[in-house]
Amino acid sequence: MEASLYERSGDRIRCTACERYCYLREGQSGFCGVRTYRNGILNLDVYNYPFGYNVDPIEKKPVLHMYPGSRILSFGTSGCNFACKYCQNYEMSQRKNVAGEYMTPEKIVKEARKLHVDGIAYTYNEPTIFMEFARDVGIIAHKYGLFNIFVTNGYETPESMEMxxxxxxxxxxxxxxxxxxxxxxxxxxxxxxDLIYKTIKYSMDYGIHTEITDLVIPQIGDNLEDAEKMISKIKDIGGEYTPVSFLRYHPDYKLSLPATPFETLKKHYDIARSMGMHYVYLGNVREQNYENTYCPECGALLIKRQLFNSEIKGLNPDGSCTHCGFKTDIPVKNSIIQ
Incomplete structure (x- = not known):
């Protein structure tokens, strides 16, 4: 399948799907391993080949401020434009060849409808590298009232964000x-x-609902000053109501550090809250109350969460707080109002 996100540059082509902007000669693939310059065009090798396929709660992505309690069909492909040494999906993401089951966009949406899900998530590896495939699935999904979610590393280009x-x-x-x-x-x-912050701005400028996660890795990726810088930039771009989740790291692939201590995650949580962020969460933890959503105005419990289950406790159907009327802008379609 010919990709759309590329341009010609002399005897080479330049892939414009991600910020690597790989320059390729005939026969070469990009860093991701699945966008290949072949027979004079850039081919998306994984088109029609989803790899990894599951029905998940929306909270698992995590998306916490859109249709809580919804079920989504999740899939990815092989390949990735990042090479994380601790990737939990490395068997997919670090595989630089086509794998998966042949399924057209029409068939994927048909399967989603058969499973009675509410939306589709493009996840597990980096969806930007199969943007054209995701776009074709997503447009069909919209025709049937299904929503679309990217779980992304944020290395999109202006060209891919437009798509x-x-x-x-x-x-x-x-x-x-x-x-x-x-x-x-x-x-x-x-x-x-730093280019990731540009993607956050693009996403919000396009009116795409945007949430942020940060994987907190002990010893090497848990510096509180760096976390403060990140939160400050996110707040400058999206404001204090941007949802931010700090996620616990678990050892995998090439990195064998111990799992993130709860105390480390709590320090990140406290910093974000002290900087005025209203919606801060901890993920992959069993400690109570750090996954719940509370009203920024009156403090009432709006959504109670445990693991990946959500109960609507204090939201009206229009997303306003039942106690004080504060408008949260959290759509509650397909959720059960308690």
Whole structure:
């Protein structure tokens, strides 16, 4: 399948899907391994080949401020434009060849409807590398009332974000640990993590619902000053109502550090709250109350969460607080009002 996100540059082509902007000669693939210059065009090798396929609660992405309690069909492909040394989906993401089951966009949406899900999530690996495939699935999904979510590392280009705006309803933009350049260089093979903030702005400018996650890795990616810098930039871009989740790291792939202590996560939570962020969460933890949503105005419990289950406790159907009327802008379609 010919990709759309590329341009010609002499005897080479330049892929414009992600901020690596790979220059390729005939026969070469990009860093992701699945966008290949072949027979004079850029081919998206994984088109029609979803790899990894599951029905999840929306909270697992995590998307916490859009249709809580919804069920979504999740899939990814092989390949990735990052090389995280601790990737939990490395069997997919670090596989630089086509794998998966042949399924057209029409068939994927048909399967989603058969499973009675509310939306589709493009996840597990980096969806930007299969943007054209995701776009074709997403446009069909919209025709049947299904919403679309990207779980992304935030390395999109202006070109790919323009395409994403055609079909995306939400993005979870995931910082992969310490948001500083040295960390990204050493552990992810990425040079310019600051570009992720541009993606956050693009997403919000396009009216795409945007949530932020930060994987807190002990010893190497848990610096509180760096976390403060990240929160400050996010607040400047999206404001104090931007949802931010700090996620516990678990050892995997090439990194065997112990799981993030709860105390470390709590310090990150406290910093974000002290900086005026209203919606701060901890993920992958069993401690109570750090996944709940509270009203920024009156403090009432709006959504109670445990693991990946949500109960609407204090939201009206229009997303306003039942206690004080504060408008949260959290749509509650397909949720059960308690």
């Amino acid at each position: 994403a705006s055609e079909f995306l309803d939400a993005m979870t933009i995931d910082f992969k640990g310490n948001a500083e350049e040295k960390f990204y260089n050493r552990y992810i093979s990425v040079l310019h993590p």
